[in-house]
Amino acid sequence: MNTYSVKELLSSDHLHKEVTVNGWVKTFRSNRFIALNDGSTINNIQCVVNFEDFDENLLKQINTGAALKIVGTLTESQGKGQNVEIQVKEVIVHGGADPETYPIQPKKHSLEFLREKAHLRVRTNTFSAIMRMRSALSFAVHQYFQKNGFYHVHTPIITGSDAEGAGEMFRVSTLDSKNPPLTAEGTIDYSEDFFGKETNLTVSGQLEAETYAMALGKVYTFGPTFRAENSNTSRHLAEFWMIEPEVAFNDLDANMDLAEDFIKDVLTYVLENCEEDLKFLEQRLLDEEKSKPQAERSDMPLIEKLKFVVDNTFKRVSYTEAIDILRSCKPNKKKQFKYIIDEWGADLQSEHERYLVEKHFKCPVILFDYPAKIKAFYMRLNEDQKTVRAMDILFPGIGEIVGGSQREERLDVLKEKIKALDIDEKELWWYLDLRKFGTATHSGFGLGFERLVLFATGMGNIRDVIPFPRTPQNAEF
Amino acid sequence: MNTYSVKELLSSDHLHKEVTVNGWVKTFRSNRFIALNDGSTINNIQCVVNFEDFDENLLKQINTGAALKIVGTLTESQGKGQNVEIQVKEVIVHGGADPETYPIQPKKHSLEFLREKAHLRVRTNTFSAIMRMRSALSFAVHQYFQKNGFYHVHTPIITGSDAEGAGEMFRVSTLDSKNPPLTAEGTIDYSEDFFGKETNLTVSGQLEAETYAMALGKVYTFGPTFRAENSNTSRHLAEFWMIEPEVAFNDLDANMDLAEDFIKDVLTYVLENCEEDLKFLEQRLLDEEKSKPQAERSDMPLIEKLKFVVDNTFKRVSYTEAIDILRSCKPNKKKQFKYIIDEWGADLQSEHERYLVEKHFKCPVILFDYPAKIKAFYMRLNEDQKTVRAMDILFPGIGEIVGGSQREERLDVLKEKIKALDIDEKELWWYLDLRKFGTATHSGFGLGFERLVLFATGMGNIRDVIPFPRTPQNAEF
Numbered sequence: 001m002n003t004y005s006v007k008e009l010l011s012s013d014h015l016h017k018e019v020t021v022n023g024w025v026k027t028f029r030s031n032r033f034i035a036l037n038d039g040s041t042i043n044n045i046q047c048v049v050n051f052e053d054f055d056e057n058l059l060k061q062i063n064t065g066a067a068l069k070i071v072g073t074l075t076e077s078q079g080k081g082q083n084v085e086i087q088v089k090e091v092i093v094h095g096g097a098d099p100e101t102y103p104i105q106p107k108k109h110s111l112e113f114l115r116e117k118a119h120l121r122v123r124t125n126t127f128s129a130i131m132r133m134r135s136a137l138s139f140a141v142h143q144y145f146q147k148n149g150f151y152h153v154h155t156p157i158i159t160g161s162d163a164e165g166a167g168e169m170f171r172v173s174t175l176d177s178k179n180p181p182l183t184a185e186g187t188i189d190y191s192e193d194f195f196g197k198e199t200n201l202t203v204s205g206q207l208e209a210e211t212y213a214m215a216l217g218k219v220y221t222f223g224p225t226f227r228a229e230n231s232n233t234s235r236h237l238a239e240f241w242m243i244e245p246e247v248a249f250n251d252l253d254a255n256m257d258l259a260e261d262f263i264k265d266v267l268t269y270v271l272e273n274c275e276e277d278l279k280f281l282e283q284r285l286l287d288e289e290k291s292k293p294q295a296e297r298s299d300m301p302l303i304e305k306l307k308f309v310v311d312n313t314f315k316r317v318s319y320t321e322a323i324d325i326l327r328s329c330k331p332n333k334k335k336q337f338k339y340i341i342d343e344w345g346a347d348l349q350s351e352h353e354r355y356l357v358e359k360h361f362k363c364p365v366i367l368f369d370y371p372a373k374i375k376a377f378y379m380r381l382n383e384d385q386k387t388v389r390a391m392d393i394l395f396p397g398i399g400e401i402v403g404g405s406q407r408e409e410r411l412d413v414l415k416e417k418i419k420a421l422d423i424d425e426k427e428l429w430w431y432l433d434l435r436k437f438g439t440a441t442h443s444g445f446g447l448g449f450e451r452l453v454l455f456a457t458g459m460g461n462i463r464d465v466i467p468f469p470r471t472p473q474n475a476e477f
Numbered sequence: 478m479n480t481y482s483v484k485e486l487l488s489s490d491h492l493h494k495e496v497t498v499n500g501w502v503k504t505f506r507s508n509r510f511i512a513l514n515d516g517s518t519i520n521n522i523q524c525v526v527n528f529e530d531f532d533e534n535l536l537k538q539i540n541t542g543a544a545l546k547i548v549g550t551l552t553e554s555q556g557k558g559q560n561v562e563i564q565v566k567e568v569i570v571h572g573g574a575d576p577e578t579y580p581i582q583p584k585k586h587s588l589e590f591l592r593e594k595a596h597l598r599v600r601t602n603t604f605s606a607i608m609r610m611r612s613a614l615s616f617a618v619h620q621y622f623q624k625n626g627f628y629h630v631h632t633p634i635i636t637g638s639d640a641e642g643a644g645e646m647f648r649v650s651t652l653d654s655k656n657p658p659l660t661a662e663g664t665i666d667y668s669e670d671f672f673g674k675e676t677n678l679t680v681s682g683q684l685e686a687e688t689y690a691m692a693l694g695k696v697y698t699f700g701p702t703f704r705a706e707n708s709n710t711s712r713h714l715a716e717f718w719m720i721e722p723e724v725a726f727n728d729l730d731a732n733m734d735l736a737e738d739f740i741k742d743v744l745t746y747v748l749e750n751c752e753e754d755l756k757f758l759e760q761r762l763l764d765e766e767k768s769k770p771q772a773e774r775s776d777m778p779l780i781e782k783l784k785f786v787v788d789n790t791f792k793r794v795s796y797t798e799a800i801d802i803l804r805s806c807k808p809n810k811k812k813q814f815k816y817i818i819d820e821w822g823a824d825l826q827s828e829h830e831r832y833l834v835e836k837h838f839k840c841p842v843i844l845f846d847y848p849a850k851i852k853a854f855y856m857r858l859n860e861d862q863k864t865v866r867a868m869d870i871l872f873p874g875i876g877e878i879v880g881g882s883q884r885e886e887r888l889d890v891l892k893e894k895i896k897a898l899d900i901d902e903k904e905l906w907w908y909l910d911l912r913k914f915g916t917a918t919h920s921g922f923g924l925g926f927e928r929l930v931l932f933a934t935g936m937g938n939i940r941d942v943i944p945f946p947r948t949p950q951n952a953e954f
Contacts, residue, residue: 005626005694022726024692024915038725039693040626067691067917069726094726095886095916102914119688119907120914128692135628142619149482149517151612156945157634157701158647158678158716160952170635170671172647172678174705177657177665188654194647194705194715195952201635201649208945208954211596214544215501215605216516217482224634224700228651228671238671239635248515249499249546249571409572430596430954437579437597438501439572440544468633468685475637475672477685477907 007040009074012084019086020071021045022094024123027106028062034088036070042129042280046077046085058091064106065097065123111464118468118477126284129277130465133270134453140269141222141243141449144262150218150245155205157224160197161427168228169200170238201226204446205244207378207431210407213246213442214434220245222449230472234461235399237450239470246444252380252389252406255443256316256366259393259402263364263452264310270456271306278303285458298397299362302458305396314364314393317356320344322367325360326352347374350399357394365394377417378431379405391445398455404445411435484517486551489561496563497548498522499571501600504583505539510556511565513547519606519753523554523562535568541583542574542600588941595945595954603761606754607942610747611930617746618699618720618926621739627695627722632682634701637674638904645705646677647715678703681923682721684855684908687884690723690919691911697722699926707949711938712876714927716947723921729857729866729883732920733793733843736870736879740841740929741787747933748783755780762935775874776839779935782873791841791870794833797821799844802837803829824851827876834871842871854894855908856882868922875932881922888912 003020023038023045031051035044047070051059062068071090077083099105104123114121121127142152158172174194175181181189190198205221212219225242245258270278282302289297300308317325326332326341326348339349348367357365368391372381379388393402408414414435418425425432453465463469468477480497500515500522508528512521524547528536539545548567554560576582581600591598598604619629635649651671652658658666667675682698689696702719722735747755759779766774777785794802803809803818803825816826825844834842845868849858856865870879885891891912895902902909930942940946945954 007626022917023694039628039695065915067725067915094918095912095914097914104914119685119910120692122689122692131630131689131693132628135623135630138629138631139619139623142616146612146616149484151516151609152615153608153612153944154615154701154718156716156947156952156954158703158947158952159954161954168651170649170651171654172649173654174645174647175654177648177650177652177654180654194707194949195947196950197952199952208596211954212599212608212944215597215599216608217500218516224631226635230671239633241631248544433596435572437572437574437581438542438544440499441571467630467689470633470635470672472671473673475633475635475674475676477633477636477638477688 005040006036006038006043006045009045009086010041010043010082010084012074014074015076015084017074018071018089019074020069021047021086022067022069025062025064025066025068025097027064031059034062034068034070036068037128039128042125042132042276043082046079046082047072047088048085049088049091054091058093061093061096062091063097063099063102065102065104067094068092069094111461115463115469122467125280127464129280130453130457130459131467132277133274133281133457134465136270136274137266137453137456138222138449140266143269144265145218145220145245148218150220150247151212151216153205153209153212153216153219153221155202155208155221155223155244157202158195158199159202160195160199161207167203169203170226170228172199172201203227204242206246206444206446207428209244209246209444210434210442211430213248213444214438214440217249218245218247232472234463235451235454237462237466237469237471240462240466241449243447243449244444246442248440248442250406250443251441252368252391252443255404255406255445256314256368256391259391259404259445259447260314260366263393263402263447266452267306267310267456271303271310278306281457281459298458305458306456309364309395312363314366315361316366316368317361319367319370319387322348322352322356325356329355329360331355345371345373353392353394353399354396357396357399362396364396367392367394375405377421377423378407378414380408381413381417389443395451395455398451401451401455402445402447404443406441406443409435409439409441411439482517483513483515483520483522486522486563487518487520487559487561489551491551492553492561494551495548495566496551497546498524498563499544499546502539502541502543502545502574504541508536511539511545511547513545514605516605519602519609519757520559523556523559524549524565525562526565526568531568535570538570538573539568540574540576540579542579542581544571545569546571588938592940592946599944602757604941606757607930607934607936608944609754610751610758610934611942613747613751614743614930614933615699615926617743620746621742622695622697622722625695627697627724628689628693630682630686630689630693630696630698632679632685632698632700632721634679635672635676636679637672637676638684644680646680647703647705649676649678680704681719683723683921683923684905686721686723686921687911687919688907690725690921691915691917694726695722695724709949711940712928712931714939714943714946714948717939717943718926720924720926721921723919725917725919727883727920728918729845729868729920732881732883732922733791733845733868736868736881736922736924737791737843740870740879740924743929744783744787744933748780748787755783758934758936775935782935783933786841786872789840791843792838793843793845794838796844796847796864799825799829799833802833806832806837808832822848822850830869830871830876831873834873834876839873841873844869844871852882854898854900855884855891857885858890858894866920872928872932875928878928878932879922879924881920883918883920886912886916886918888916
């Protein structure tokens with residue numbers, strides 16, 4: 001059969017052979033040059049048709065979007081822009097694409113328009129490049145952890161535990177929604193529900209991952225997580241994928257080392273394996289930013305930016321130091337921040353994080369030792385009794401990309417915290433068990449996968465780096 | 478620091494050095510020999526304590542389950558059962574484990590008992606071996622597809638599409654469950670819900686994966702899927718992980734080739750990378766089956782069984798041939814089957830599948846070309862107008878492990894099928910678009926990941942191969 005992918009043909013190991021290739025028409029110029037693509041690479045193979053040899057009705061079907069099988073001889077290309085091309089002997093049309101109705105014509109479409117066509121947008125160069133990069137990043141994540149002795153744990157998606165406290169949750173139920181069974185007290189009788197209790201979609205696999213770290217040592221999750229928050233921003237999704245490593249015997253410093261090494265490793269992987277897609281996306285960003293004022297353009301082209309992150313040490317700064325910097329910085333004094341920082345203990349907003357990363361340090365920053373009051377119950381209390389061993393990694397243009405901590409391993413301290421926050425201890429019986437039996441220092445972090453893809457592709461809206469985004473009022477497809 | 482994992486120490490590259498290791502006590506014999514494990518391997522490192530040199534109160538804390546830091550010199554072992562051991566200089570107890578209350582004592586626990594302790598069961602040899610194998614299989618899946626030019630696609634978990642028809646669904650909602658908003662007609666007003674419509678948890682990523690295959694060529698999903706079916710069997714979960722490759726331009730034969738090659742590749746990966754865990758699980762199964770009558774025992778030990786699958790060609794049999802075999806087989810004639818096969822068109826039950834695989838062919842079997850009536854709407858109709866290009870792979874002891882098909886790529890045929898099944902065409906507008914614009918032959922399959930883990934570990938109940946199983950009345954943790 002000698003059937004090859006476009007990528008294989010372009011590597012030109014098959015010169016002067018008769019080859020078969022399947023793909024979709026990108027363009028058909030001068031009734032002669034078909035640019036064919038099969039998704040294996042961003043590049044097309046040029047297929048040269050001697051139109052006198054073909055039926056006119058066949059040629060009319062060769063429109064953008066049509067699926068073809070092409071048989072021909074692979075030769076050195078005469079023209080510019082490609083090394084090889086196919087001298088076509090046979091064309092079979094698998095399926096046409098009516099130019100009157102096919103939406104993905106070879107012209108510029110807005111990203112907003114393409115979001116409405118999420119089932120077809122991956123046929124554009126931009127989205128095929130993004131989604132190949134996403135796939136590569138996803139593999140790089142698994143490869144990093146596996147080569148470093150971590151075990152992949154599938155933590156549950158449906159959870160009966162609602163003590164995670166990371167955000168609003170989606171309820172999962174099979175009860176009759178109009179006439180749900182009620183208890184004697186008139187509340188919904190969840191004992192009649194599928195799982196015999198109220199259940200929700202997970203907001204984080206961390207607590208369950210901790211149970212596995214305390215047996216297998218080094219583990220990670222990589223699964224979907226959910227937030228039922230009405231956030232219509234370019235950085236939030238209701239359904240997104242999260243990577244959460246958890247390591248027994250690691251303290252916060254080791255946790256920061258792990259996060260930094262991990263991010264650098266996966267970005268190195270795409271620099272080495274996605275060169276062509278990166279070049280395309282870099283150019284796309286440059287083109288897009290041409291219409292923007294200088295101040296809003298990226299400091300560096302995409303590839304340089306990724307290399308900068310890989311080559312430079314992340315700046316580690318305590319929350320207290322960060323507050324000092326922010327308190328005395330110009331935008332704070334001139335009241336240009338929406339939220340003015342005046343006291344230690346303030347929660348940092350996106351504007352503050354961006355100032356630190358983009359203006360002050362001009363590199364990725366790891367903030368650590370946050371006030372206990374603004375962080376989750378499971379983070380380890382420091383000796384000062386007011387800060388916890390938390391850390392966030394802030395990236396230029398993205399803001400928070402990682403949030404992590406050393407976990408509170410002391411049963412008494414954890415119980416006190418749970419009590420103070422009015423969480424029902426019974427809900428967390430299994431989590432507390434980890435502190436009763438063979439407890440030890442451990443730590444981990446969560447990285448929102450889509451924010452990583454956003455950074456690596458140079459895209460501006462998180463809806464454009466996941467195949468079928470779920471946001472308020474939107475669950476099409 | 479010279480801190481190493483148990484696995485690193487056992488590879489004995491560090492002989493005669495002072496080393497540090499963290500882990501949990503498996504056993505402590507004769508006040509002298511600590512078997513320490515950190516999850517990096519099923520094997521323990523023996524740590525030899527000269528008890529005269531240590532405080533009695535410290536020694537008392539060295540109980541099964543306690544977390545320790547051990548510093549000492551790695552030496553050749555004098556005793557049997559290990560090559561190296563640590564001559565202990567220092568012991569630090571991270572956290573004790575009261576033998577009166579810690580449930581995971583060094584004795585045999587039933588699998589049922591351990592299911593109630595899903596947060597601790599991974600501390601046993603059996604479950605740590607299973608979960609390391611699960612992690613390895615998961616990585617093998619990604620590696621197989623990535624090396625073969627597939628792109629990983631994250632299809633949505635929350636879906637507004639309810640036309641997949643693969644089973645009962647879980648509703649996802651943020652509406653007030655007690656007083657949901659109603660429309661003028663008195664039905665639930667889902668336009669007020671988070672996504673502005675009724676949404677459910679996905680039962681399959683296939684339809685969305687098809688949209689990506691028709692642009693990127695070769696794609697796969699690997700994500701959680703859900704069935705709200707009240708099936709309390711050893712082979713069903715309400716939440717499970719599914720692998721679904723989808724390939725443009727592949728017909729059913731190519732699809733069968735892919736599935737067979739894939740399964741053999743991932744099993745080869747665990748044979749090569751999980752030797753110690755496999756040996757342990759093989760012995761566990763042999764021990765378990767000792768108490769069973771000969772007829773119920775496995776034909777082969779675990780590792781031999783995996784090698785058998787890797788080394789033998791799967792038998793490909795059409796549904797029609799299978800019906801002929803079943804019609805004339807002994808258990809059918811003697812009415813030993815619960816469901817007697819007498820007519821072409823009958824749906825095959827687990828008992829029939831097991832007969833074909835375990836008694837008749839004695840090897841993995843691929844059944845293909847099923848009656849259209851018993852298969853899903855999207856499968857390609859054959860020339861005979863009564864069968865479809867479907868295939869199921871049946872495994873000994875597991876039954877159906879793969880279900881796949883060539884997809885109906887002809888718009889008119891697909892529309893007719895949708896109409897006949899009374900599915901609302903509007904629900905599938907985007908799926909039909911794939912047949913309007915550049916349609917082509919394509920095919921794919923779904924493989925239930927837990928069934929693969931079940932097969933590879935030799936376990937008997939699917940609840941024991943996923944960290945936190947979700948089944949009717951059970952969503953603890």
